[in-house]
Amino acid sequence: MxxxxxxxxxxxxxxxxxxxxxxxxxxxxxxxxxxxxxxxxxxxxxxxxxxxxxxxxxxxxxxxxxxxxxxxxxxxxxxxxxxxxxxxxxxxxxxxxGNCFPFDPGLHEIIMVAGGIGIAPFDLLLQDVQGFSCKKSLFYGARSAGDLCRSTLWAESGAEVHLTTEDGSTGSRGLVQDELRRYLGSSANHAGRVIYGCGPTPMLAALREMALALGIKGYVTVENRMACGFGACVGCAVELAEARRDGQKYLLACKDGPVFPIEEILFHD
Ligand SMILES: Cc1cc2nc3c(=O)[nH]c(=O)nc-3n(C[C@H](O)[C@H](O)[C@H](O)COP(=O)(O)OP(=O)(O)OC[C@H]3O[C@@H](n4cnc5c(N)ncnc54)[C@H](O)[C@@H]3O)c2cc1C
Ligand code: FES
The missing domain is CATH 2.40.30.10 (Translation factors)
Known part of the structure; x- marks a missing residue:
């Protein structure tokens, strides 16, 4: 379009x-x-x-x-x-x-992980995958109960929702990535799972580490600061984990993203 x-x-x-x-x-x-x-x-x-x-x-x-x-x-x-x-x-x-989260109808489980306002793209993701029979799990963390943006789509889509708050006022106390780590640790078979993440940089870095360690495919959408929004100012550079053959070491969130395969990029605080 x-x-x-x-x-x-x-x-x-x-x-x-x-x-x-x-x-x-x-x-x-x-x-x-x-x-x-x-x-x-x-x-x-x-x-x-x-x-x-x-x-x-x-x-x-x-x-x-x-x-x-x-x-x-x-x-x-x-x-x-x-x-x-x-x-x-x-x-x-x-x-x-921007681009969008890719999916494969053969997936066994879609695991969405949102930190804070990183919840924003996931209602649309739930709408996109509504016809898929795979399990849908949403891990969503915020500081406190009042900071969570709740959605009627969670129940309508049949998603299993795991809430965390840093102060323990709703769901498990702690960080969303720790709740996901516990969940993934309870099963040895990760075939057919994919992680989609959006949230603060430390959360994305933790997702990357988990996905690589467990061999789970993953994608993240980054919310870097942007200025021009069309590739002219290079203000939204994202570092590649490995330089490309032509020596390219950075991509642009606005032009090449904002969705990237989790193993391809590095996160810096
Ligand atoms: C692809 C993409 C999608 C986004 N989607 C959403 C969304 O759905 N909902 C939403 O609320 N926000 C979203 N954001 C972030 C949003 O664009 C910024 O919060 C907003 O531009 C800040 O503008 P401001 O004038 O309010 O802040 P400023 O006055 O420019 O800055 C205020 C404070 O916010 C911080 N800040 C500014 N931009 C960002 C950013 N991108 N990430 C983290 N901190 C920032 C600054 O460092 C500063 O501390 C998205 C960003 C991107 C790149
Ligand atoms: S915002 Fe200017 S290049 Fe991405």
Whole structure:
């Protein structure tokens, strides 16, 4: 699908969790075409001082209504303003951008691992794999119960959900990667499993280590800081674990990603 710049009407706004807002945008073409991993680049309305667009994953697509949902976590000036958008506002958006999570219908288990706002692409992933008979497991961690963005799709899709919170207020106390490590440790056969991860860098690094140690295939979507969003500024470089034959040592999250095979890239704090 070719990229376009659209003015998208905001049709709903809801608080999804502490400091996270869900925006529903009318975008019929993107609702049809979006797959998990795709993102859009938004101009921050009313902020002429913020020149660079801000990237947001497509969180959910309602193909019959022609809408897409975004989860916007309040991180700084841009996301604070975007989170204040209300029905009736219009957002200037470029999309659809990036690649998406690959799947193989022969998989035995899809293991999604989300840390914090890294939950954003996984509703769409659950929608993408709805027709697959494989087991779907979602590991999702946040600081506290109020920081978790819950979704009706978890039950509808039959996903087995493992929640963790750092303060133990919901689910297991601790980090999501530790819960996953326990889960994987309870079985010796990992054939047909795939891990999909999105979240903070230490979580992605831990997933990489587990996947390599256990021989599990995996993909991550990275949320590097971006500026131009189309490969011009080299501000979103991702380091390759092994240089390519032509000596290339870096890829660009905006142009080559944001989804990468877990073994291909390195994570640095
Ligand atoms: C492909 C992609 C998909 C994304 N999807 C989502 C999403 O679905 N929902 C969502 O809430 N956010 C998402 N992000 C992150 C989001 O784009 C940033 O949080 C946002 O651009 C920050 O802008 P700001 O003006 O609010 O922050 P700034 O004022 O620019 O910065 C405020 C603080 O946030 C930190 N920060 C800024 N950008 C990032 C980043 N990319 N990652 C981590 N810390 C950052 C800065 O270091 C600073 O400490 C995504 C990023 C990428 C690259
Ligand atoms: S954001 Fe400019 S090259 Fe990726």
């Amino acid at each position: 070719s990229k376009s710049v659209l003015q998208l009407p905001v049709i709903e706004r809801a608080e999804a969790a502490r400091q996270v807002v869900r925006l529903t945008l009318q975008a019929p073409e993107w609702a049809r075409a979006a797959r998990a991993g795709h993102f859009i680049n938004l101009l921050v309305p009313g902020r002429r001082d913020l020149l660079w667009r801000r990237p947001f994953s497509v969180h959910r697509a309602d193909r019959s209504r022609g809408t897409i949902d975004l989860l916007v976590a309040r991180m700084g000036r841009g996301s604070e303003s975007l989170a204040e958008c209300a029905p009736g506002d219009h957002l200037d958006a470029i999309g659809l951008l």
